[in-house]
Amino acid sequence: MATMTMIQAIRSALDVALGRDENVVVFGEDVGYFGGVFRCTEGLQAKYGKTRVFDTPIAEGGIVGVAIGMAAYGLRPVAEIQFADYVYPGYDQIVSGAARIRYRSAGDFISPLTLRMPCGGGIYGGQTHSQSPEALFTHVCGLRTVMPSNPYDAKGLLIAAIECDDPVIFLEPKRLYNGPFDGHHDRPLVAWTGHPRADVPEGHYTVPLESAAVFRPGRDLTVLTYGTMVWVAACAAEETGIDAEIIDLRSLWPMDLDTVVTSVKRTGRCVVVHEATRTSGFGAELAALVQEHCFWHLEAPIERVTGWDTPYPHAQEWQYFPGPDRVGAAYRRTMEA
Amino acid sequence: MATMTMIQAIRSALDVALGRDENVVVFGEDVGYFGGVFRCTEGLQAKYGKTRVFDTPIAEGGIVGVAIGMAAYGLRPVAEIQFADYVYPGYDQIVSGAARIRYRSAGDFISPLTLRMPCGGGIYGGQTHSQSPEALFTHVCGLRTVMPSNPYDAKGLLIAAIECDDPVIFLEPKRLYNGPFDGHHDRPLVAWTGHPRADVPEGHYTVPLESAAVFRPGRDLTVLTYGTMVWVAACAAEETGIDAEIIDLRSLWPMDLDTVVTSVKRTGRCVVVHEATRTSGFGAELAALVQEHCFWHLEAPIERVTGWDTPYPHAQEWQYFPGPDRVGAAYRRTMEA
Amino acid sequence: MPAYPPLSLHIPEPPGRPGVPTDFSYLKVSPAGAVRRPPIDARPDDTMDIAESLVRVLDDDGEARGPWAPAADPALLRRGLRTMLLTRAFDARMLIAQRQKKLSFYMQSLGEEAIAIGQALALAPDDMCFPTYRQQGILIARGYPLVDMMCQLFSNPRDPVKGRQLPVMYTSRAHGFFTIAGNLGTQYIQAVGWAMASAIKGDTRIVSAWIGDGSTAAADFHNALTFACVYHAPVILNVVNNQWAISSFQTLAGGEAATFAARGVGNGIASLRVDGNDFLAVLAASAWAQERAHRGCGATLIEWITYRAGAHSTSDDPSKYRPADDWARFPLGDPVARLAQHLTRIGAWSDAEHASTQAEVEAEVMAAQKEAESYGTLASGHVHDASMMFDDVYRDMPAHLRRQRAQAQGA
Amino acid sequence: MPAYPPLSLHIPEPPGRPGVPTDFSYLKVSPAGAVRRPPIDARPDDTMDIAESLVRVLDDDGEARGPWAPAADPALLRRGLRTMLLTRAFDARMLIAQRQKKLSFYMQSLGEEAIAIGQALALAPDDMCFPTYRQQGILIARGYPLVDMMCQLFSNPRDPVKGRQLPVMYTSRAHGFFTIAGNLGTQYIQAVGWAMASAIKGDTRIVSAWIGDGSTAAADFHNALTFACVYHAPVILNVVNNQWAISSFQTLAGGEAATFAARGVGNGIASLRVDGNDFLAVLAASAWAQERAHRGCGATLIEWITYRAGAHSTSDDPSKYRPADDWARFPLGDPVARLAQHLTRIGAWSDAEHASTQAEVEAEVMAAQKEAESYGTLASGHVHDASMMFDDVYRDMPAHLRRQRAQAQGA
Ligand SMILES: Cc1ncc(C[n+]2csc(CCOP(=O)(O)OP(=O)(O)O)c2C)c(N)n1
Numbered sequence A, B: 001m002a003t004m005t006m007i008q009a010i011r012s013a014l015d016v017a018l019g020r021d022e023n024v025v026v027f028g029e030d031v032g033y034f035g036g037v038f039r040c041t042e043g044l045q046a047k048y049g050k051t052r053v054f055d056t057p058i059a060e061g062g063i064v065g066v067a068i069g070m071a072a073y074g075l076r077p078v079a080e081i082q083f084a085d086y087v088y089p090g091y092d093q094i095v096s097g098a099a100r101i102r103y104r105s106a107g108d109f110i111s112p113l114t115l116r117m118p119c120g121g122g123i124y125g126g127q128t129h130s131q132s133p134e135a136l137f138t139h140v141c142g143l144r145t146v147m148p149s150n151p152y153d154a155k156g157l158l159i160a161a162i163e164c165d166d167p168v169i170f171l172e173p174k175r176l177y178n179g180p181f182d183g184h185h186d187r188p189l190v191a192w193t194g195h196p197r198a199d200v201p202e203g204h205y206t207v208p209l210e211s212a213a214v215f216r217p218g219r220d221l222t223v224l225t226y227g228t229m230v231w232v233a234a235c236a237a238e239e240t241g242i243d244a245e246i247i248d249l250r251s252l253w254p255m256d257l258d259t260v261v262t263s264v265k266r267t268g269r270c271v272v273v274h275e276a277t278r279t280s281g282f283g284a285e286l287a288a289l290v291q292e293h294c295f296w297h298l299e300a301p302i303e304r305v306t307g308w309d310t311p312y313p314h315a316q317e318w319q320y321f322p323g324p325d326r327v328g329a330a331y332r333r334t335m336e337a
Numbered sequence C, D: 001m002p003a004y005p006p007l008s009l010h011i012p013e014p015p016g017r018p019g020v021p022t023d024f025s026y027l028k029v030s031p032a033g034a035v036r037r038p039p040i041d042a043r044p045d046d047t048m049d050i051a052e053s054l055v056r057v058l059d060d061d062g063e064a065r066g067p068w069a070p071a072a073d074p075a076l077l078r079r080g081l082r083t084m085l086l087t088r089a090f091d092a093r094m095l096i097a098q099r100q101k102k103l104s105f106y107m108q109s110l111g112e113e114a115i116a117i118g119q120a121l122a123l124a125p126d127d128m129c130f131p132t133y134r135q136q137g138i139l140i141a142r143g144y145p146l147v148d149m150m151c152q153l154f155s156n157p158r159d160p161v162k163g164r165q166l167p168v169m170y171t172s173r174a175h176g177f178f179t180i181a182g183n184l185g186t187q188y189i190q191a192v193g194w195a196m197a198s199a200i201k202g203d204t205r206i207v208s209a210w211i212g213d214g215s216t217a218a219a220d221f222h223n224a225l226t227f228a229c230v231y232h233a234p235v236i237l238n239v240v241n242n243q244w245a246i247s248s249f250q251t252l253a254g255g256e257a258a259t260f261a262a263r264g265v266g267n268g269i270a271s272l273r274v275d276g277n278d279f280l281a282v283l284a285a286s287a288w289a290q291e292r293a294h295r296g297c298g299a300t301l302i303e304w305i306t307y308r309a310g311a312h313s314t315s316d317d318p319s320k321y322r323p324a325d326d327w328a329r330f331p332l333g334d335p336v337a338r339l340a341q342h343l344t345r346i347g348a349w350s351d352a353e354h355a356s357t358q359a360e361v362e363a364e365v366m367a368a369q370k371e372a373e374s375y376g377t378l379a380s381g382h383v384h385d386a387s388m389m390f391d392d393v394y395r396d397m398p399a400h401l402r403r404q405r406a407q408a409q410g411a
């Protein structure tokens, strides 16, 4: 057991996967010699060699395309998209390729690849280093979409993703790389050091896909969230004194509906929180599902607290980010409804 | 006034736009000399010349990219994507380009382009000629997404789209090109001839964006739908005898929320119908909005009737298509709840 | 700065239109035997002259000429000819069956059979192919059962892809034939990925990737060239220039100012421009390229000049956009006739054998069709069970799809 | 088929790494004056030799040589030198300001100033530019106020893009400077669209498009070449090959087997490979390309050889992946020193004038900074009002954004 930041946990997952299965290969822009702009692959090329960990041209469509071909061959490619905001040139290969190969060939070929990408804001990255495009993946059948909120889950989920025979989109909330973040950007940074969820085994383990975690049990209302917003949601619970049950979905889709439904049926109230823009965000699906499955138990409308429907602005970052005040206000409205 | 099919109405809209504004240009794969694989641009090159109506290379990213540059120059490009299933190589240009230019330049540059694309199934097109990707656009702030259900609206909305200063994604349900279609694929084809909504003025008119139409007034429940499904929903109302109020959204986003909320508050019941896959489809947003705005009026869970979460299969097309039986069953469940 | 004249936009036009016979002089045809054959480790920029000429072996009399003339066993050539005849017969029957609505859609390879079949014969049987919808010749050359192809076409319960795909979208891992994509170009970069994987694993299998002239404009063509160049991927990048996309002529993909083979050279890939209707040239160029790939010399791009003799698919009518007699006037002729002429000349074929082989392949196709039809056709409504629609989206069916399948069965 | 040896994957390596001094012999440098200057209506495939050599005018002694030596007015060259000095001073100050947290991020153009500035001087003032984040030189050459640039950098209430964009993402329609994209390459095909529009309208304005060596791998680079070739778009397709992307050397974009200029030729576009640190060569090549565009000869691709002297941005440390003394050893030198040497040689510059100009531009930058800071900086928290966040998503604010704005103000 060691204390790891999320970056170290991700690196450790890659290390374990590369070490156990010689079919695992890791590549992307600047991930080889340099070790990645966020250092997630640092040291891996030196350890596993240049043909297992390597740099690629700046062509996201090419990165996903070769990953599909490698996966069809029998490798387990783990490709990095430098920022989720840059995944769009690879979107055709993801939707028309990775997500469809198994179906269109009736299982003759499969596409077991993992696409890692940092997402989310809170680092003054402006509109092209802050996006959270998860809904563009959850709408695509055949894909799995995963987003961890802490080092332990990050490592376990990433190993599970690499071992999974389906294509997995693995979104890494970059604001959590070096510490949990509750949305109070004006307070001193908190590191992962000493945090229980940063206690990460050195070796192999997995956190199963399609399973949510109850991050904080509670009785007043159910919060459905993932990634950075798990910490913000928890902070809002402390600050409002509302006993929120916070569910960290971890696997966005396919997802663990049972955990969600059980909780909402018990609390009768539900708030959905994500950083992505609101309209047609994944929160819409969550709200739709909850009202479908828990309608007769609901005592208040399901609220969504999300990024606004604008690009992620640079200077107004903290007015955009759905921080603990906005989340807490939604808790209060939901309790008062 | 003339009777027009949806193809003729679209062609007429382009003709009117080309005729009134010399900044309008029309292009895409096979749209020039040949007149488009669905004939929507037939005769326009002969009439307006090769530099206003022309063929392009098979590069959807290039098509959208040049449209953005032309729009920034001051033209009004109307580009065709041959099938909505092929829009993905252009997705980066749509999301990172068209949708963002105005915002990121604070209005210094704008991107008034229209992207037409046939969508939807029901023609045995298999998984790459049948998709309905509207949710991938409604999630992107800065875009307008429109889908007509009949020739009159198609022409009026298309002219409005071309005249609009924002980028518009214009989805054309190809199953409606030659006639309304109620989902009974085993019955004889119905043509537009003689249909009141195929009475289309020859000249200029617009149907405003952001305005929904009450396609069929009713008292029992509210149906939110668009495109081909408007006709299926109406058929299901006749067949079940349930007095459904069918709202044809026409503009998916930004949308006419007032019409929706007024209706649902009155009926207390709501069914959402679309052909696209269910999870994170636009129906999720509609369900989320309705429960947010009408929670205290709802007497039953909002149901979604949609394409299944699989690619659109070829031989099992009619088991995939959400036909009147499935829609009618949802009406019944909603009434009985 | 001087006052400049107004600009104008250039819109390329094809050299023929309905009513205006095609002027084929644009093709730039080299005489048979005239183009040099570089060593297999030639540097990319040392192939520009070949990318701008046309490698041809068979002359007008059916004689094999020049440095590219392969030392091919006549038995191999006879096999090639028979496979071309079989493929052509298959296409012809399936076109009729489509008109009879036994299948919803069809795409033939008429006029360009030599390319896929010649290359298939030049590859090792376990080399991997990433084809488009017009390389049915590979599948037939590799002995994939015609009945299985037809079951796919008829979408019947023996369709190996379970009725999920449009006709012609075959797949066969066992035959080294990648599942065909509806989205043009996507397979090209995937092919490079497969080749990279083979190199990473120290395997010996190489890859044959396919794309059409029109689709070279797709982003994935560029991605494929970049990655193949950077990593020296063991891949043959075939560009089948059959002059037309759907209604658009190859100049709309940039064929006016440079050959498609020149794209390869410009991107650091050794490239050839080859007569695709010359079976011997196909064999020879394919052999050169596969040798390069196998010997670690990296990728080769081959532009094959041919002509799409038929319609783009059963959904279009080419007489709307080009002269109806174009194929008959195409300077590179018919690959079947040219190979038959050559074999006859060397005493390895005869008119009688041609006739009997023709009868034989037709009978073979008919027999296969009879069997396939006995399992059902789209018209007969015998298709895979609808509940199978939910399989293979994921390896294991998630809860939401189990729910949806139950709903589908209930409704 | 013979038994082939196992394949292996080639991974290109840079010619230098920390601790291993760079061997710059890979650069293929032609002597000044050695490369021919074709007529402006040269056919694309007639430029391959130039795409594979290096157009240079200034020799080691600062003398202008050969057919590309422009008949440039010394006043223009002096303006170029002053603009380079100003740009360099601007960059230096803003780097310091970034370290002081007055701005969140910065990207300098150190070492490659000649390219953007030389081309700006060769264009008509109303020709349109689609730059990347490293062509601040264009904006400065065109007289955009330094104060406005700094207000953008400081994200203060006078930031013309309302605080919405990362520093350096300038826009100015009035100065023919397209809003800079964060998504690499997207502007390149948009530039071609703008050029097509200009041609459609019979306008006379042409376009200057920009991309980096690393970003040539992006799909939009290929799209731009295809469309520019097909429609003969009046555009200059600049590729700034400063040898590095972030940590990846230009060979990772395919620079090992072919030059980037060769990409153009392969795609049917006349192309030049030019010494980007040679201000006279920049002027001459830009003039040739803009003349082609204006005269209806279509697009020109120019690969500019230069060196990214500084870090990629303020977020990275290049000594992690390349030798720290690389720039000092770069064979093409420093564009400022080379132009100063030439001007001195022809009697149009002196050390004293250099020193006084340096002082002048520094004062100009300081004054601008003082003014811009008086309006606020990110550090001071003086930024645009948050409610403006909801403007400009659409022309008219739709109902849902009005609702969200109200919520944002309420919460
Ligand atoms: C991304 C994409 N865009 C458009 C289409 C529609 N389409 C199908 S085939 C075709 C023409 C392809 O021409 P070419 O590449 O020359 O191949 P050929 O049919 O001549 O073999 C087009 C435009 C598609 N399938 N995919």
Ligand SMILES: Cc1ncc(C[n+]2csc(CCOP(=O)(O)OP(=O)(O)O)c2C)c(N)n1
Binding pocket: A029, A058, A060, A082, A086, A089, D132, D134, D182, D183, D184, D211, D212, D213, D214, D215, D216, D240, D242, D244, D245, D246, D308, D312
């Ligand atoms: C589509 C996309 N992918 C990745 C990035 C991240 N990124 C920003 S700059 C850069 C390197 C670009 O190198 P080059 O094109 O050579 O330009 P230079 O910085 O050298 O001027 C990368 C990878 C991005 N901005 N956009």
Ligand SMILES: [Mg+2]
Binding pocket: C212, C213, C214, C240, C241, C242, C243, C244, C245, C308
């Ligand atoms: Mg073709």
Ligand SMILES: [Mg+2]
Binding pocket: D212, D213, D214, D240, D241, D242, D243, D244, D245, D308
């Ligand atoms: Mg660079």
